[in-house]
Amino acid sequence: MRNIGLIIMREFKERVYKKSFIITTLLMPLLMLALSAAPAVIMFFVRGETKAVSVIDQSGIVAPQLESGDDIQFVVIEDGDLQTELKKSLESEEFGVLFIGSDIVENPNNIQLYTNQSSSMLIEEAIAGQVEEIIEAERLKALNVGDLKRILEQVEVNINLSTFRNGAEQSEATSSAASSFVGIALGFVLYFFLVVYGSIVMQSIIEEKNSRILEVLVSTVRPFDMMMGKILGVASVALTQIAIWGVLLIVISAAVIPAVMPDDILAGVEAVRAGADAAAMVPDMDIEAIAALSSIMDTGYISQIVLLLLLFMMGGFLLYAAMYAAIGASVDQVQDAQQLTTPVMIPIIFAFIILTMVMNDPNSPLVVWCSMIPFTAPIVMMGRIPSGIPTWEVVTSLVLLYATFIVMVWLAGKIYRVGIFMHGKKPTFKELYKWIRY
Amino acid sequence: MSNIITAQNITKRFTEHTALDNVSVEIPTGSVYGLLGPNGAGKTTLIRVINRITVPDEGRILFEDKPITQQDIYRIGYLPEERGLYKKMKVGEHALFLARLKGLSRYEALVRLKEWFVRFGIEDWWNKRVEDLSKGMAQKIQFIVTVLHQPKLLIFDEPFSGFDPINANLLKEEILRLRDQGATVIFSTHNMSSVEEICDHITLINKSKNILSGRVDDIRRSHGNNIFAVQYRGEESAFAPLAELCHVLESDYDKISGLTSAKIHIEKNEDIRSVIAAVNEAVELRSFTEIIPSMNNIFIRAVEGSLNK
Numbered sequence: 173m174r175n176i177g178l179i180i181m182r183e184f185k186e187r188v189y190k191k192s193f194i195i196t197t198l199l200m201p202l203l204m205l206a207l208s209a210a211p212a213v214i215m216f217f218v219r220g221e222t223k224a225v226s227v228i229d230q231s232g233i234v235a236p237q238l239e240s241g242d243d244i245q246f247v248v249i250e251d252g253d254l255q256t257e258l259k260k261s262l263e264s265e266e267f268g269v270l271f272i273g274s275d276i277v278e279n280p281n282n283i284q285l286y287t288n289q290s291s292s293m294l295i296e297e298a299i300a301g302q303v304e305e306i307i308e309a310e311r312l313k314a315l316n317v318g319d320l321k322r323i324l325e326q327v328e329v330n331i332n333l334s335t336f337r338n339g340a341e342q343s344e345a346t347s348s349a350a351s352s353f354v355g356i357a358l359g360f361v362l363y364f365f366l367v368v369y370g371s372i373v374m375q376s377i378i379e380e381k382n383s384r385i386l387e388v389l390v391s392t393v394r395p396f397d398m399m400m401g402k403i404l405g406v407a408s409v410a411l412t413q414i415a416i417w418g419v420l421l422i423v424i425s426a427a428v429i430p431a432v433m434p435d436d437i438l439a440g441v442e443a444v445r446a447g448a449d450a451a452a453m454v455p456d457m458d459i460e461a462i463a464a465l466s467s468i469m470d471t472g473y474i475s476q477i478v479l480l481l482l483l484f485m486m487g488g489f490l491l492y493a494a495m496y497a498a499i500g501a502s503v504d505q506v507q508d509a510q511q512l513t514t515p516v517m518i519p520i521i522f523a524f525i526i527l528t529m530v531m532n533d534p535n536s537p538l539v540v541w542c543s544m545i546p547f548t549a550p551i552v553m554m555g556r557i558p559s560g561i562p563t564w565e566v567v568t569s570l571v572l573l574y575a576t577f578i579v580m581v582w583l584a585g586k587i588y589r590v591g592i593f594m595h596g597k598k599p600t601f602k603e604l605y606k607w608i609r610y
Numbered sequence: 611m612s613n614i615i616t617a618q619n620i621t622k623r624f625t626e627h628t629a630l631d632n633v634s635v636e637i638p639t640g641s642v643y644g645l646l647g648p649n650g651a652g653k654t655t656l657i658r659v660i661n662r663i664t665v666p667d668e669g670r671i672l673f674e675d676k677p678i679t680q681q682d683i684y685r686i687g688y689l690p691e692e693r694g695l696y697k698k699m700k701v702g703e704h705a706l707f708l709a710r711l712k713g714l715s716r717y718e719a720l721v722r723l724k725e726w727f728v729r730f731g732i733e734d735w736w737n738k739r740v741e742d743l744s745k746g747m748a749q750k751i752q753f754i755v756t757v758l759h760q761p762k763l764l765i766f767d768e769p770f771s772g773f774d775p776i777n778a779n780l781l782k783e784e785i786l787r788l789r790d791q792g793a794t795v796i797f798s799t800h801n802m803s804s805v806e807e808i809c810d811h812i813t814l815i816n817k818s819k820n821i822l823s824g825r826v827d828d829i830r831r832s833h834g835n836n837i838f839a840v841q842y843r844g845e846e847s848a849f850a851p852l853a854e855l856c857h858v859l860e861s862d863y864d865k866i867s868g869l870t871s872a873k874i875h876i877e878k879n880e881d882i883r884s885v886i887a888a889v890n891e892a893v894e895l896r897s898f899t900e901i902i903p904s905m906n907n908i909f910i911r912a913v914e915g916s917l918n919k
Binding site: 175178179182186289380382383384385386387388389390391392394606 | 622625661680683685688690691692693694695696697698699707708710711712713752859862
């Protein structure tokens with residue numbers, strides 16, 4: 173035990189005291205923020221060029237009402253002939269030709285877009301949208317009911333369904349959108365940790381094997397202790413990183429958001445928290461958004477999630493790190509590990525796909541099963557926990573996960589013991605099996 | 611003298627070959643014990659079995675006449691053939707880490723390390739990074755860490771590989787000094803001259819088998835072929851009357867000094883003393899020495915001999 177401790181300490185110091193660790197830990201959240209904001213920023217600054225579209229309108233109804241915008245510039249050709257315009261268009265730099273048939277109001281399919289370049293969904297939708305509106309208006313006009321448009325607008329209803337968790341001490345507002353967002357985000361964090369820190373374990377074992385430091389250590393440290401020290405050492409680094417991020421998140425949710433949010437929204441949040449009746453009193457506001465905000469600002473909720481995240485992260489990490497350690501011990505070069513890491517990567521990627529399905533229904537049979545199977549459980553559970561699942565499911569999943577981890581470490585230890593002295597050849601799965609039996 | 615290590619009928623099989631085949635070795639306490647053998651003979655495997663790194667399929671290891679336990683490992687210092695260090699660590703910190711793994715307290719390790727660093731004149735390396743050390747420098751650190759916890763038994767696997775002659779000499783002196791302080795030293799090597807210089811006992815392993823074991827002096831003597839070097843005043847012909855007693859293998863007369871040097875073979879059943887007396891009668895004898903074969907010759911002959919069997 174003393175030796176495992178010494179190895180963990182060494183591992184921890186070597187990684188955490190490095191500048192790169194401090195920098196990544198602090199920059200990562202910023203980077204994530206930047207990444208999620210990037211598409212909007214890019215959209216804002218980089219506008220697509222305006223596309224010119226010639227319009228030949230045989231009906232004479234649609235063309236005058238088409239509105240050119242930043243994206244599309246409509247050029248109406250009076251009495252144009254389609255064939256000659258198409259030829260002319262090819263030589264010009266315009267986007268294409270829009271042909272509208274004379275019976276467009278009665279037969280809305282009599283409209284074609286001929287493009288000189290590859291078409292784009294956005295342009296097509298923009299054109300179709302405009303034309304639809306114009307034809308709708310024409311048809312309404314034909315019915316000859318005055319003010320019909322205004323009547324229709326008055327009739328239109330938009331429902332915001334507020335959901336409350338039944339059975340909690342006070343009926344707590346929940347937001348499925350927020351839950352699934354938090355779930356996906358956590359699942360992604362976990363996925364990231366399994367892959368990144370798992371391969372750190374693998375790579376550093378390969379490195380130690382090649383630098384022959386293992387030969388020096390092995391006389392005083394049992395191979396199993398060496399492997400556990402390595403896994404737990406890297407785990408402690410990952411844990412430190414997660415803890416720093418967790419603290420940052422809690423600080424943000426407890427202090428920063430209330431400070432920057434407008435008062436009326438905060439009042440809405442208070443109302444949602446107070447219960448259903450009060451929530452009904454909040455008019456005219458996006459209930460969903462307020463419920464989401466309420467969840468994020470609930471420090472207790474965040475702490476609980478962080479705790480569960482840590483439990484599943486540790487379990488998942490230990491399980492996968494044991495596999496990565498076995499692979500690292502059995503090869504000489506990172507390149508050789510490729511083939512062996514495939515069966516490790518598959519369940520991780522599969523779990524990630526399942527995670528996206530959690531968004532639709534956190535309790536569908538497939539999702540529930542995958543949150544019990546230890547290899548997919550850590551990631552899938554991250555998606556399910558924020559939406560609130562029975563405690564027994566969490567406990568069962570955790571017990572299965574940690575039990576599997578113990579079995580996996582035992583197997584990995586056997587491979588590791590033989591593998592660290594094997595140099596110069598790439599083992600096959602058959603050989604790994606032999607090493608386990610050995 | 612009792613044995614610190616007794617290996618009894620050790621057999622170790624790997625999936626494709628047998629690394630050790632019924633090997634028994636007794637290593638006397640306080641000796642410098644050489645494990646010799648060509649590459650791939652099984653030396654490193656035997657060392658790993660002694661170290662409890664590898665578990666033998668058959669046979670057992672006794673440490674001071676009791677089956678070896680994990681606790682005994684702390685009384686062994688092992689310097690493997692392939693040895694490395696963490697490149698990114700500072701030398702002092704690294705040495706401390708390894709010393710503490712061997713069971714020393716932080717304080718004890720620090721005191722002893724400082725002593726050794728002074729002895730080797732490398733105090734200023736303490737804060738260097740390991741990656742800045744040359745191979746020889748790293749070897750010194752590894753050596754220090756191996757002996758730091760004052761183990762009763764030291765095992766060096768090919769300790770001289772990678773050392774320049776000056777450092778190899780330093781190492782030899784340290785090995786002998788440690789023996790004088792009461793440690794037992796086992797080392798494996800190809801370097802036969804070092805065997806003659808510092809080993810008391812050897813075991814020669816070839817093709818997984820122990821083919822020769824014993825005290826170096828005894829082995830060399832027993833492998834002697836009764837060949838003697840004789841030097842006398844006078845010409846070669848002066849030896850002619852002795853042809854019945856011994857067989858002259860080669861001889862060489864040096865005009866300037868007037869001396870002849872000859873190699874002679876004496877039959878096993880001949881009495882050496884009477885031969886010397888006869889030679890002494892016939893010529894003015896300057897020297898008469900037995901030519902004891904070098905370990906190198908014995909090594910090659912033994913290995914080839916076992917090949918022919």
